[in-house]
Amino acid sequence: MHKSLIKAEFQVERDDYKCIRCRVCERQCSFEVHSYDADADRMFEDELKCVGCQRCVEYCPTRALSVQPHKSTIRPHGNWPYRAVKDICKQAETGGMLLSSTGDELHHRIYWDHLVLNASQVTNPSIDPLREPMELRTFIGRKPDQVDVQLVNGKPVLKTELPPQLTLETPMMFGAMSYGAISYNVCQSLARAATASGTMYNTGEGGLHRDFYQYGPNTIVQCASGRFGVHREYLNAGAAVEIKVGQGAKPGIGGHVPGEKVDKEISITRMIPVGTDALSPAPHHDIYSIEDLRQLIYALKEAVEYKKPVGVKIAAVHNAAAIASGIVRAGADFVTLDGLRGGTGAAPTRTRDSVGMPIELALAAVDQRLREEGIRNNASLIVAGGFRNSTDVVKAIALGADAVYIGTAALISLGCTVCQKCYTGKCPWGITTQDPYLTKRVNPEIGTQRLTNLLRAWSLEIKEILGGMGINAIESLRGNRLHLRAIGLNERELDVLGVMHAGE
Amino acid sequence: MATKAKTNKKRRRVQADENVCIGCKLCEVACIVAHSKSKNIIRAFNEETPRALSRVLVEESKPLTFALQCRHCEDPPCTIACMTGALHKDPVTGAVLHDREKCVGCWMCVMVCPYGGIQRDLREDKAASKCDLCLELDEPACVAACPNAALFVVEDED
Known part of the structure; x- marks a missing residue:
């Protein structure tokens, strides 16, 4: 036994005058920070265990608690910030990889914050979305190169057979989060909110629980390298199929759900034994080339009888543009790009923070490449990776996206405070856990309402911004980079993003 | 019945x-x-x-x-067991209420309640304690x- 040098990251302060010893904090903390000593009638805190999730702070009925970054620090050093020292101590203690959750948290530039939007003044009128119709409807899928129309009895009739399309009432969908990573109640909330909002949620790679087949028309089912829960009925239960090649938070690495999270229901859904680790291989073992990918795309299209769009999701990596071009040529109906800031339930911290690239750059590069090759209409472009608000979404659409996935933002609306401990399976907010005592914390009724509200609020804001630009349909903004200007970016960045600097 | x-x-x-x-x-x-x-x-x-x-x-x-x-039963056993009429069903609201003045603290109500909805109140005058809605x-x-x-x-x- 020797002294542990793992540092406390948070400090818990209790106002003893306000504390009524109700022990709500103790019951709410899944990391067992709080304890009560009946003899002394006192509460005690073990700060080393605190993850800073704020559950106790929010639930304390007298607001007697505050949790903040620990005040202890070391002598400041440019190359050796406290965080670097803490990580080294932890690894010296455990000998293991650092694990983390959520997306990249380093200070990589967030390009959305360096982009500004246009508005109409004088020469073209802005539109008031409260008075005039505003169209957010979005179609995801392959668009024909040209459309033939025939006049029948003086009325135009479409001759061209349209490939299968997803119809979204708003250009936002809930990103891939698997049943296993998140709880049954959260899956249910996402499914119901997507249905209520006329959009889609994505099953992630964990299969689809039987109870959720009823939400199939609003479900994108995923087929990942582990093939968990993939069977014909599953593929046909959803409205579209997405082949997951990569994830923005951990490009090059497969998913990992620890065996402790694999209970009976998850085992049935994933088609694996109870208690076994659900490890997705890093690659698809049947895909080593674009040609192999094409085989899987068409195998899935056969399985769904060409009635549903089949897309491919990749992490935004250096050659994303060339890879996306290959994916489109391989027959994908949509391409999903997941950026560096995309979330995860578990990833090696170093991979999470340093592998991949911000979605803004990848999106601009891919859209540009597909346009140059004349194949942009062959697939829709869905982007994901840390979308925080409606203007991020508007900017993404102006940069060339057809729709965005929101994942972390959706979980935040359910209570997530981004404490990044999803991988422990002890989520105090009941979101990324399978512990039946904790999963009850998300009431699907409330969850559905909050998610629906979030999409509604963002949609209203998007309409307001579109109106200000004098645009009455999101379709008119798509890929219209003239509506964007940059602030504080260098020429190379402007070049990659394909936008002019403000003032130009 | x-x-x-x-x-x-x-x-x-x-x-x-x-x-x-x-x-x-x-x-x-x-x-x-x-x-x-x-x-x-x-x-x-x-x-x-x-x-x-x-x-x-x-x-x-x-x-x-x-x-x-308290489930505020339709036919509450506690009101039958109560010897002083402290527990009674309010004819207007239908709530099963407890009149502390009348209660003698015999706790027969505690014994008969099938839900465990009544507790002993050990303070001062000893009485029953239950939900008043x-x-x-x-x-x-x-x-x-x-x-x-x-x-x-x-x-x-x-």
């Missing part, structure tokens, strides 16, 4: 949804405050002695938890305090 005397139109009570009860016991805290003298949470707990009793109790057998209080409030305090909408008021039409 062949016929039941119909004394009220509605049977009002607080019900718990055990699927979303998170066992935080904030309902108990709110009940204590609602039945305190000061109605101030810090004073009710830290200054008032004796402290008010919670009339709702969270039953726990983890992971299962749910809050339980917070009739003076818009909504029972426990229902208002539940952070996860696991408690709600149900009313049956007779």
Whole structure:
């Protein structure tokens, strides 16, 4: 036994005058920070265990608690910030990889914050979305190169057979989060909110629980390298199929759900034994080339009888543009790009923070490449990776996206405070856990309402911004980079993003 | 029992949804405050002695938890067992109420309640303690305090 040098990251302060010893904090903390000593009638805190999730702070009925970054620090050093020292101590203690959750948290530039939007003044009128119709409807899928129309009895009739399309009432969908990573109640909330909002949620790679087949028309089912829960009925239960090649938070690495999270229901859904680790291989073992990918795309299209769009999701990596071009040529109906800031339930911290690239750059590069090759209409472009608000979404659409996935933002609306401990399976907010005592914390009724509200609020804001630009349909903004200007970016960045600097 | 005397139109009570009860016991805290003298949470707990009793109790057998209080039965055994008439069914609201003045603390009600909805109040004058549905409030305090909408008021039409 020797002294542990793992540092406390948070400090818990209790106002003893306000504390009524109700022990709500103790019951709410899944990391067992709080304890009560009946003899002394006192509460005690073990700060080393605190993850800073704020559950106790929010639930304390007298607001007697505050949790903040620990005040202890070391002598400041440019190359050796406290965080670097803490990580080294932890690894010296455990000998293991650092694990983390959520997306990249380093200070990589967030390009959305360096982009500004246009508005109409004088020469073209802005539109008031409260008075005039505003169209957010979005179609995801392959668009024909040209459309033939025939006049029948003086009325135009479409001759061209349209490939299968997803119809979204708003250009936002809930990103891939698997049943296993998140709880049954959260899956249910996402499914119901997507249905209520006329959009889609994505099953992630964990299969689809039987109870959720009823939400199939609003479900994108995923087929990942582990093939968990993939069977014909599953593929046909959803409205579209997405082949997951990569994830923005951990490009090059497969998913990992620890065996402790694999209970009976998850085992049935994933088609694996109870208690076994659900490890997705890093690659698809049947895909080593674009040609192999094409085989899987068409195998899935056969399985769904060409009635549903089949897309491919990749992490935004250096050659994303060339890879996306290959994916489109391989027959994908949509391409999903997941950026560096995309979330995860578990990833090696170093991979999470340093592998991949911000979605803004990848999106601009891919859209540009597909346009140059004349194949942009062959697939829709869905982007994901840390979308925080409606203007991020508007900017993404102006940069060339057809729709965005929101994942972390959706979980935040359910209570997530981004404490990044999803991988422990002890989520105090009941979101990324399978512990039946904790999963009850998300009431699907409330969850559905909050998610629906979030999409509604963002949609209203998007309409307001579109109106200000004098645009009455999101379709008119798509890929219209003239509506964007940059602030504080260098020429190379402007070049990659394909936008002019403000003032130009 | 062949016929039941119909004394009220509605049977009002607080019900718990055990699927979303998170066992935080904030309902108990709110009940204590609602039945305190000061109605101030810090004073009710830290200054008032004796402290008010919670009339709702969270039953726990983890992971299962749910809050339980008087069911305000249609035909309440406690009112039959009560020798002084302290426990009575209010003909207007249908609530099973407890008159502390009349209570002698025999606790037969505690014995006969099939739900464990009545507790012994060991303070001062010894009496029974049970849910009064917070009739003076818009909504029972426990229902208002539940952070996860696991408690709600149900009313049956007779």
